[in-house]
Each structure stands twice: as structure tokens, then as C-alpha cells.
Amino acid sequence: MTKEEFTKMKQELEAEYLAIFKKTVAMHEVFLCRVAAHPILRKDLNFHVFLEYNQDLSVRGKNKKEKLEDFFKNMVKSADGVIVSGVKDVDDFFEHERTFLLEYHNRVKDASAKSDRMTRSHKSAADDYNRIGSSLYALGTQDSTDICKFFLKVSELFDKTRKIEARVSADEDLKLSDLLKYYLRESQAAKDLLYRRSRALVDYENANKALDKARAKNKDVLQAETSQQLCCQKFERISESAKQELIDFKTRRVAAFRKNLVELAELELKHAKGNLQLLQNCLAVLNGDT
């Protein structure tokens, strides 16, 4: 590999690393801001320790046993979810939210996948620009007619344009794809919340039925009563917080989309203008030469 190719590759890798770094940092920031904005979670001790402890937090990753446990828990949950989703909800609000979330989640999943594919193609097109630039450079240095200057200039243009195109693709990835991915997971979390609530509702209804049965048989009535009380409390608590959370979810969603879409449009504009400037400059020079 020649020295130029080597420096070029080094720059490329650096740019890529920077893009990935920016992306990861943004994701972490969003996560922490979210936790901090939540009225209850922000008071969590773990969170405080995370933010304040200025030495190394030795966090242990999940070992095999825990991973297996997680896997089984997921299986059980999804099976249960199917059973529970059959129950019709009394509350209109939650019923509406459930249908909405289901549809929304699916569509966000679709949009997120398509957006990923789009940014990936964009990136491969930008990479092609890079190769074209180096081929043109080789042509320029090897040619002996006056077209060599022409080729070198166009090769330079392609290099610069490629950087811009790569940045466009990275920004699209950052603002659009990541947004959609985040809301994919958020909507999944909201669905999980609804599931928990439905689970509580089912438990409550079961407890009611058990209490009725106990009353009819007239044994263990006290036990049934206390468990019914507990279920009732749990259900009401979860309904209240769920309502609040879902409303928050909506406001947050709207705000996040607005912020990201505005930033996306602004960045696209900035890059397109930069690209245009570059192309026009190059054309002016080339037309001036010929």
C-alpha cells in the first residue's frame, strides 16, 4: 500500500470511529436524561451513585446463569402476554393505548429497519466515491496529457464530496435511525408496562373470583379478602402510574421527534449546501482551465 493510500485509510478509520463514538455518546446521554427527568427514578440511589462516584464502578456483566434465567423469564412473559392480552379492559384510556401501542410499535419497527437499510446504502455509495477518487488520482498521475490536472482536480473533489456524503449518512443514522430505534424500545417498554398492568388486572379479577368462591364455601375468607385487597391496591397503583407514564411517553415522544427531525433537516441542508459549494467551485476551476 502506498503512503497516500495508508494515510487515506487512516483518516477514513478515524472518521468512522468518531461517527460511532458520537452515536454511542448520544444514546447514553438520552438514556441518562430520561432517567433524570423521571420524578421517581431520579431519586433512585443507584442513579445517584452512578452520577457521583468518581472512581471506577466495578459493574459485573451477567454471567451465564443469569443470562439463562433472563431467557426463560422472557419466554414465560411472552406466553403470558398472549394469554393476558385476551382480557378486555374496562378503562377506555388503556384500551385505546393498547391498540395504539401495538400498531405504533410494529410500524416503528418497520420504519427503523428501513431507515437502517437506507443509511447503510448511503454509506456504501459514499465509500464508492472514495474508490473512484483514488482511481481518478491514479489516472491523473499516470497520464501525460493535460487531462492529468483535470483528473487530479476531480479526484480531489470526489475525496471531499465523499467526506460530506459519509457525514450525511452518519447524521441520518444518528438523527433518524437512532431515534426510531430508541422509540422502538420505548414502545416495547410501554407495551411491557401495559402487560404488567393487565397482569395485575387479571390477578385482581382472579382474586375477586377466589373471594367469591371462598365466601360461597365460607372457608379461608379472610385470606381471600386480604389477597383481594392487595391485588386491588396493586392494580389501582399500577393503573395510576401507568396512565401518567403513558401520557409522559406521548409528550416525550413528540418532543424527541420534533428535536430530531428539526436537527435532521438542518444537518441535511448544511451538508447539501456544503456539497453544492464544493461542486460549484470545482466546476468553476475546471471550466476555467479548459
Place this chain on the structure above:
Amino acid sequence: MAAEREPPPLGDVKPTDFEELEDGEDLFTSTVSTLESSPSSPEPASLPAEDISANSNGSKPVEVMLDDDREDLFAEATEEVSLDSPEREPIVSSEPSPAVTPVTPTALIAPRIESKSISAPVIFDRSREEIEEEANGDIFDIEIGVSDPEKVGDGMNAYMAYRVTTKTSLSMFSKSEFSVKRRFSDFLGLHSKLASKYLHVGYIVPPAPEKSIVGMTKVKVGKEDSSSTEFVEKRRAALERYLQRTVKHPTLLQDPDLRQFLESSELPRAVNTQALSGAGILRMVNKAADAVNKMTIKMNESDAWFEEKQQQFENLDQQLRKLHASVEALVCHRKELSANTAAFAKSAAMLGNSEDHTALSRALSQLAEVEEKIDQLHQEQAFADFYMFSELLSDYIRLIAAVKGVFDHRMKCWQKWEDAQITLLKKRETEAKMMVANKPDKIQQAKNEIREWEAKVQQGERDFEQISKTIRKEVGRFEKERVKDFKSVIIKYLESLVQTQQQLIKYWEAFLPEAKAIA
């Protein structure tokens, strides 16, 4: 291009061209008569050019070229042309403009060092030819278009007929605007005729577009899908470029076969362009034989220019292939990008529908629309990528193959000459032996044979010189054309990129207020 042939004070290219032609006008008649009187060889023709150069050097100050003058001048030239045989045409049609031989003999774009080593006769020929081609280039008045592909016939015997329209003011054509219907095998037939006439004397004949069995079968079967329409469009554009390149060549333009192709409404079907015909198989056998010969011929290259040029073309070929591969990848990825953007647009629209916050829902639908428009943009850009950049590169890769073929012909010519010389030597030895053995009848026979072979050696040498001369001129022309072509196409391509960016800006600027309006 004319710069090298003009003395330094005349810097600008355009005026000098006209100026030369202006000069030529006065002296043309005298030249023509001299040329006509000696139709046999090009050598005498070079002398008048020399005379003219001497004269016109004095009449240089004549300036101010008017368009009408130019047309008249050329009209004169073409009239004379029609009286002569095809081979003479290139010589006669040339403007006897000041050859300016005292300055730089080889008027190529970039002054080459090797040019100084050229022998005297070559200088005159070349300058004359160059003037002719330059004159043709300035008064180049023939426009060819290939359009309206339509399917003729049905089933496996179906074919696509293309309309070839010619607009010209050259008087060698009977009308100024005419069109004919041609099919693909007609184009191939034209190319094979031109190749058989001109390749072995060293002219670079532009190669015709390639056959494609898969593509044509799809069209024949009648599949009206986008890939077959794309194929037809690709072929139409390739045929147009092929014809345009062929008529740009001054020598080929004069060829009667080309004229017949452009003008006559009925053309004999070129059957031997079919791959499986007798001629086709013969071609394949010849190609194989050529390949073997190339490996066995060891030529003593006396002229470094040729060796250098061959090396250059090898390098150029490799570079162009690499570049072509990258551009094809770009076309592919851009098409992918366009498809993915369209898919995303639909998905975003659905998302907008299911979103219950009205402002956000509207913004998402707007985003979907923007992305759809951008997808269109990407598709158009992909077309531009392909038709401008990628096709240019593949054309040139094929052209360079033709150039290499021409160099190979020169080698074959040298081989023939060498063989003739060797045979002559053998014949001389035989004669000597006969002299010693004292067999009078055999001696006479030997003498006859020697005379015959001497003539062949001379012819071989002449042929070799001629082909070398022609190749130098052709390569010079090729280089010029290449530079011009590449520059103009790349600039057009960059302009298409500029357009895309401008459109992008428009779309995103329209979207931004929508995004900001999300409450």
C-alpha cells in the same frame, strides 16, 4: 490543437483555425489541380502542401474568419472530393492551409519529444492530414441521432429497429436531413466492413456495441418489464455514441459504406455478423490464430515511440477498468439507496398515520413525501452516473482494445516485411548456387523470383512505413478526442451532481418549517 502549428504570436486557438482556412481559400484551386493530376501516390501531393506553406506563411496576416467563408471553403473542398476515389479523398479534402512545417512537425496536443525524430515525408503528410481533420473538426457539420426503438416481427425472429436520423450540411450527402431504419446487425455489419477496410492500414475504427444474447432474448420474448426497456435504452444510447464517434473520424466519414448506411433505405442484411454463422466461426478461428501469433512474433522495435505508446495504453486500460468497476458499484449502490429510500418513505407514511398527535403525524407524512422525492432524485442520479460516466468508461475500454488491435496489425505488417526479406535472401542464395552449378534455365527462374521478391520487400517496407505513419496520426487524434470526451462528459456529470444537491436543498428547506411546527 492548432497552437503547435502556429508561430507563438498567435496564442488563441479559434481565430487561428479560421485564419488558416481563410488562407487556404486562395490557394485551394491550385492545390487541387496538382493533386488530381497525380492520383497514384500520396508523396507528390505532399509537395504542393509544402509550396502552399511557403506561400501562406507570407499571407498569414489575413484574419477575420466569417462563418459564410468557412462554409464556402468546405463546400469547395467536398465538391472536389467526390471526383476522386475513396483512398484519395482524405488527401484531397484537406485544406491546404499553411502546414507551418518549419515550426513543430507533429501537432499533437501535448508536444512530444519523440516527434522530432520523424523523417521528412511524414511531416508533410501528417500536417496535411491534421489540417484536414482540424478543418473537419471546425466545420464538423453532421449530427446523428438514434431514436425510436420499435419491435418488428414476433417471437424469436423479432428484432428492434432503430431510426437513424442524420442532419448535415456536407454536400457529399444528397439531402440535408434524412433518416433510415436500421437494426442492430446492420450496425455490426457496418463495423465489420469498416474494420476490414481500415484496421489493417492502421486506422482506429470505433468498436460497435456488444451483442447480448440474454438482453435480446428478453426483448424478443416480449417481456415488457423495466429491465428490457432499460436494455433497449442502453443499446440505443450506445448505438448513437458509436455512430457519432465513427463520423467524427475524417477518413471513415468519407467511406461509401458509411454513406450507404446512413442514406439508403434498404440495406442488404448483414448475415455474417451472427455469432454462429460461417463468418462468425471464421472470425473466432482468426482471433485464436492471432493470439498465438502475437506470442510468437518478436519484433525489433526501432521506434521507441511505439513501445512507449503501447505501454501507456496498457496502463490506461488497467486504470480505466478499475475506475469502471468502481463507477458500476456506485450505480448499483445508488439504485439500492433509491429503493431503500422509497421503502422508508412508505414506512414513515404509515407511522405518521398511526401517530395520534396531529402535528407530529403531519410532520411525519411530510417527511415521507420528502423522502419519496429524494428517492426519485437518487434514481435520476443513478441514471446519470450510468449513462454519462460508466458508459463513457466502457466505450473507452473497448476503444483501447481497438487501438491495441491496430498496434498488432503493425506488428503483423512488420512480420510480413521481415518474411519477405528472408525469402529474398534465400532466393539470392539459390541464385548464387545456380550460378556455381551453371544451370542457365534455373538461373533465369531464380532471377525472376528475386525480382518478384525484391518488389515484395519494397512493398512490405512501404506498407510498414505507411501503417506506422497512420498509427501515429491516429493515436494523436485519439488522444485529442479522448481528452475532449473525458473533459466534457465529466463536466456534464458534475453538473448533474450539482443539480441533485440543489434539489436536495429545496426539499429539505421545505420540510424544515414543518418539523419546527410540531408543537
